[in-house]
Amino acid sequence: MTGTVGPAGSRDADTAVTNAGNPASPRNPADSGRPAKRADDALDAAGSRSPGTPAAGAGGTRDEGRAGSGSPADGVLRLVFDPGTRRWADGQVLLGGSPLRVLRLPAAGARLVEEWMRGQPVGPDPARRRLADRLVAAGIAHPVYERPRLRLSDVTLVVPVRDHAAALERLLAALGAAGEVDTAGEANKANKAGEAGEGDARETRKAGEAGKLAEVIVVDDGSVPPLPRATARHQRPRGPAAARNTGWRRAGTELVAFLDADVRPEPGWLEPLLAHFDAPDVAAVAPRVTSLPGRSLLARYERARSSLDLGVAAAPVRPASRVSYVPSAALVVRAAALRELRGFDERMRFGEDVDLVWRLVRAGWQVRYEPASRVGHAPRGRWTAWLRQRFDYGTSAAPLAARHGGAVAPVRMSVWSALSWAAVAAGRPRAGLVVAAGTAALLPRRLTPLGVPATGALRVAALGHLGAGRLLADAVTRAWWPAAVPLLAGTRRGRWLLALALGRHLHEWYQRRPDVDPPRWLLLRALDDAAYGAGVWWGAACAGTLTPLLPELSGRPTAVTAYLRRISRRRCDRCDFDAVGTAPESQRSCCSNSADIDDRRVGRVGRVGRVGRTAAPGLFRRSGRGVRTRAEGSEARAEARGRHP
Incomplete structure (x- = not known):
């Protein structure tokens, strides 16, 4: 930057x-x-x-x-x-x-x-x-x-699918009705001469017109029976990541759009996304994915709170921000970026889209979320399938933690915010208030010289402490519930705290006013969080790591943070670098993604720290053969100190 x-x-x-x-x-x-x-x-x-x-x-x-x-x-x-x-x-x-x-x-x-x-x-x-x-x-x-350079003819659509023939037909019909694909000659015939023993068949539909997609590649990931509309086929199921990789590697256009078979894009959904690619450093743009309407209780709940719906506000996508990921259910990616990162990680059954986005950001690309483009997503039809989906999402936390460290932490706050809320939970609200007020009072002294008025600085500090409390409530009923709920339920004060944590769901209902009555909304929200949290614990147990369960505490080093750093140290599965789960964000960014002038951040309420380009540059920097090792990172830091005295 x-x-x-x-x-x-x-x-x-x-x-x-x-x-x-x-x-x-x-x-x-x-x-x-x-x-x-x-x-x-x-x-x-x-x-x-x-x-x-x-x-x-x-x-x-x-x-x-x-x-x-x-x-x-x-x-x-x-x-x-x-x-x-x-x-x-x-x-x-x-x-x-x-x-x-x-x-x-x-x-x-x-x-x-x-x-x-x-x-x-x-x-x-x-x-x-x-x-x-x-x-x-x-x-x-x-x-x-305005007047973007790219058109639909610069886009190849890739649809990974397994068994959902009816959903695929509805998706292709919706695209044809919108005029985005050529509906002539819809029937595709499989080519029995496969590649590399996989029997992949390629029969693409060429549009050739600026108002239509260049081609549509449907990848059948081992469906039984085989899908007649497929343009490429895996003989056995290899997962959605492998299906998407098979599709984009056959594309010959500058951009690749991914759509799952169970989505319904609105007419004109691609135009707002393509405009962002006029900026050459934008690698991927995602639309808003909302749940399709329905009359069942599950459909009404998903309509109000889909896990894929990231809200109405546009935002850059990066870890530890308001929009930290985007789903690949609907995503447009620059083909050059996919080639650079070798696409999706096929070893991941879930969370492969989050991993791709974070690797793009780490490599210096920009990823954008554009809610002006909307795509509908069909919710699960049965309660067991819905709970299984939430559980599976939770299991992705452990492999993501192995690749990206503390970016998946359930709680990220300052040590002082944690201490203030810990005092409140221990029955010492006055002590917690003193800690919060004392640290908040230091912030105006730091920000006033920068031009921020004292009232604005105090507002930032107050919202920060309140946000930390909401994060803790989320973690208690979501990622930490298998340990936190039994512990809190055993004491009277703990039951009050647990009731307050669950009470935030009623506040959410009051703000959203969904078509679900408050008691059932509270029950569904609790089930939603419980299923996801159970998946987090299961994935962590299978991987033998605590990283996806550990908080990220910023501030002065303490025995607690030092211990968390030690137990969350994991060896990267792609190279011989020991990835520390709580490493600072600047240590996981390449030098080209840092500012050329000093960036100062409030590391905790009341303290301003400086972040320069030499904050461990190159530690995870992409090179021609992958991620640099620890020795190469040390050489890069020494070289950077010579460049930036």
Whole structure:
């Protein structure tokens, strides 16, 4: 990520604020203690590299994928600012995004932001583009591209399916009715001459028109009997990850769209997604996936609270943020990014889509969530199937923890927030209030010099502590319930705490007002969390790890956090690097994904830490042969210290 400046070399000092109690906050990075740089010096050091572009030597795959992507300046770019963004000091101080950031702008930059908020286009000027890129990457603003370069003819649709012939027919009929596929000659004949002994058959439908998809590849993952509409077939079931890999590897277009057979895309669902790919560093964009309406109790519950529905607000997708993942039930991915990362991990039966998204982010790509595009998803028809689905989702936490460490932690907060709520749970509410108030009082002293008023800083601290309490309530009734519920149910105070934790479901019902009465809503929410939590514990037991159950506590090192670091150390299954589950986020990001100027974050309420480019760069950096080993990471850190004194 490059530094951002306004016109005529104006200066920008970017400051990031992470509220450790905020549910969308990452773990606390270590202090680098290095002074802030001028943005124009940072730009000189960065050269003309675009945000997210890998440093030299990172391999040619990304460059090959971007060679034909074009610049975002080819179209008209406007910004829509996030509703949670707040401004002070005549617009020179912005607070917003996920994780929460403070962005300080010069007067010229503040005037540009004012123009963009009134609907003016960003324009082709490189300095304006860099400032816009910084706002978009922080989640303070969201891009809107007019006259996008890519069309439906640049997209290959891949549909992995097993046995659901009727659902596949309904999906293809919906696409045909929307005019996105060529309905002529729908019947595909299997080609018995398979590849590599798999008997894969390829018979694709070519559209050839700008208003239709280039081709549709239906991958039959070992259905019995075989699906007549399949264009590729596995002789035996190999899982959805393998089916998607088989499909995208046969695609010849710049983009690949994945749709599960049980979804129903709305007409025009692809256009809002394709516009984001005008930015060359965007690797994947996902639509909003809502549950299809129905009259049964399960359908009405899923309509109000589907596990695939990520809300109405657009957002960047990255771990430890408001939108930390997107499902592959409906997803559009750049083919070059899939080639670079070798697609989905076929060893994962569940959670392979989360793993792909996090690997894309770690490699320096951007992933976006665009709710303007909507896709309907058919809910499970039986209660047992629904509970099994939630259980299976929970089992993915352990393999994800083995690959991404503490990114799957059920609780992420500061040590001081944890201590304050622990005091409340122990029957010492006054002590907890003193700890919370004392740490919150320190935050204005840190943020006021940055331009944030004391009232704004106190509000951030208060919301952080309250968010930490909600996280703990979620964990008690979700990931931790097999241990926490029996423990709390044994005491009177524990039963009160458990009732308060479950009471948040009634507050959720009051906000959503679903077509389900409160008692049954409370019961279904409890079953939903219990099934997922049981899956987390089962997956952790099978994998022999506690990482998916451990909290992420930021703040000063303590005996507790040191112990958690030690017991969550796991060896990576792809290389000989010991992956630490509680390693800071900056240690899992490549150097090209860090800011060229210092980023300061509030590691806990009342403390500001600095995160520079030298915070363990290259530790998990992608190279031509995969993830770097620990020795190579040490060499990269030594080299980085020489580049960034």
